[in-house]
Amino acid sequence: MSQCLNPDCLHSNPKGCQxxxxxxxxxRLVERYYAKSILGQGGFGRTFLAVDDFKPSKPPCVIKQFLPQAQGTATLEKAAQLFDQEAQRLELLGKHSQIPELLAYFTADNRQYLIQEFIEGDTLQ
Ligand SMILES: [Zn+2]
Incomplete structure (x- = not known):
């Protein structure tokens, strides 16, 4: 399955669709990451279970899509700043084994994205 990342669509497509x-x-996000399913949703955005297509083993990863619900430029700027701070914090924290590593942080199609290592809940020590 390939999960559409368009917030207004979110259609589940058959495997192999471009x-x-x-x-x-x-x-494919930045020509690299495929979303497979939605993991969760919150006030700041949505998380997807995804695949890193640029690595030989096609390992799972997590896409965090920043989708602020707030209206107004000041609020949106503040929210974008917080997302940016989260990215910076995650990069630092990712050096520790129990926190998912930040793999990428970028803007695509006018939306901010974080790519994080996928850690299954029960494998956390
Ligand atoms: Zn779609």
């Missing part, structure tokens, strides 16, 4: 069958969005 573009969403419903809205036509590119399914």
């Amino acid at each position: 573009f969403c069958q419903k809205c036509g969005s590119k399914l």
Whole structure:
């Protein structure tokens, strides 16, 4: 399955699709990450279980998509700053084994994204 990342669509596409069958969005984020399913959703955005297609073993990873619900430029800027701070903090914390490592942080299609190492809940010590 390839999960569409378009917040207004979120269609689940069959494996192997390059573009969403419903809205036509590119399914591969920055040509590298494929979302497979939605992990969760909060006030700041949505998280997806994804695959890193640039590594030989195609390891799982987590896409965090920043989707602030707040209205107004000042609030949005503040929210974007917080997301940026989270990225910086995660990069520092990722040196420790019990916190998922920050793999990438970028803006694509005018949205901020974090890519984190996927750690299954029960494998955490
Ligand atoms: Zn779509």
